[in-house]
Amino acid sequence: MGEIQRSHHKAEEKCHLLLRKNQSIGEVLHKQTELEQSNYEIRLRATIRSCRFLLKNALPFRGHDETEKSNNKGLFIEILSLIREDNEKIFNVTLENAPKNEKLTSPTIQKDIVNCFSKEIIKSICDEIGKDVSGILVDESSDVSKKEQMTIVLRYVNRLGIVKERFIGVVHVLDTSSLTLKAAIDTVFSNNLTIDQVRNHKIFIPLI
Structure with a gap:
């Protein structure tokens, strides 16, 4: 095989790693998908809990200024922030820690959840x-x-x-x-x- 740095030696090493189940590409991708799904479910449950509280008490959802610098982002964001305050799992996957296209805080998502409650x-x-x-x-x-x-x-x-x-x-x-x-x-x-x-x-x- 020659020296350790030779291409043949590196190819054999990669082959051995690929044959190990726990380190195979498919296994890594599967674990990553499971983690993403679990995080999404945690995020969705927190969003539903916030919506349910607001609906039960007939309270408004949106705020005039929902930017990060705002002191009052509206009841929906404020309640979601309160829910995750003492829960590390929820904290790690919601709001600023969530993927930008998967925050589940948009008005459209809120309306969809409200419609589900209505049905x-x-x-x-x-x-x-x-x-x-x-x-x-x-x-x-x-x-x-x-x-x-x-x-x-x-x-x-x-x-x-x-x-x-x-x-x-x-x-x-x-x-x-x-x-x-x-x-x-x-x-x-x-x-x-x-x-x-x-x-x-x-x-x-x-x-x-």
């Missing part, structure tokens, strides 16, 4: 109603930007005989005609309920 809540309400009937209350109003929006509330009696009213959501509509409102209601009901289960529904439309 799960509506699903639990529909499971509680089951095959029974329910009433629907619909109210329409315009917001400060003059956009028409419709609120939907379900009223039903649960298995214990208790009357409940559950807020389903706010839907933006182009106008307040009956066809437009019905189409919006059908869209909301498309995944979990059917309009056939609705009894004695009322639609309140303000005159002003």
Whole structure:
């Protein structure tokens, strides 16, 4: 093989290293992928916990200044910072320690998580109603930007005989005609309920 520094000797050494399972390229890449996946799950759980707290207490997410030098970055970032304060695992993979394209703090990510919560809540309400009937209350109003929006509330009696009213959501509509409102209601009901289960529904439309 010649001297240690000769190319043949180096090639043989690399071959021996490659044949060792713990030092093979595939094994190293597999371990790296597992670590990245584990870090991503820790980061995602922390983000979901922050969103859940804000939703439960009906608090705003965003702040006016979310830069690193800001003293108040908004409730979402501040709560996430609080969660990781005494947890080294979360601290090491979130905010400034997370990959730049995988921080999970963007408004889009927050909205996706909120939508997931919304779907799960509506699903639990529909499971509680089951095959029974329910009433629907619909109210329409315009917001400060003059956009028409419709609120939907379900009223039903649960298995214990208790009357409940559950807020389903706010839907933006182009106008307040009956066809437009019905189409919006059908869209909301498309995944979990059917309009056939609705009894004695009322639609309140303000005159002003």
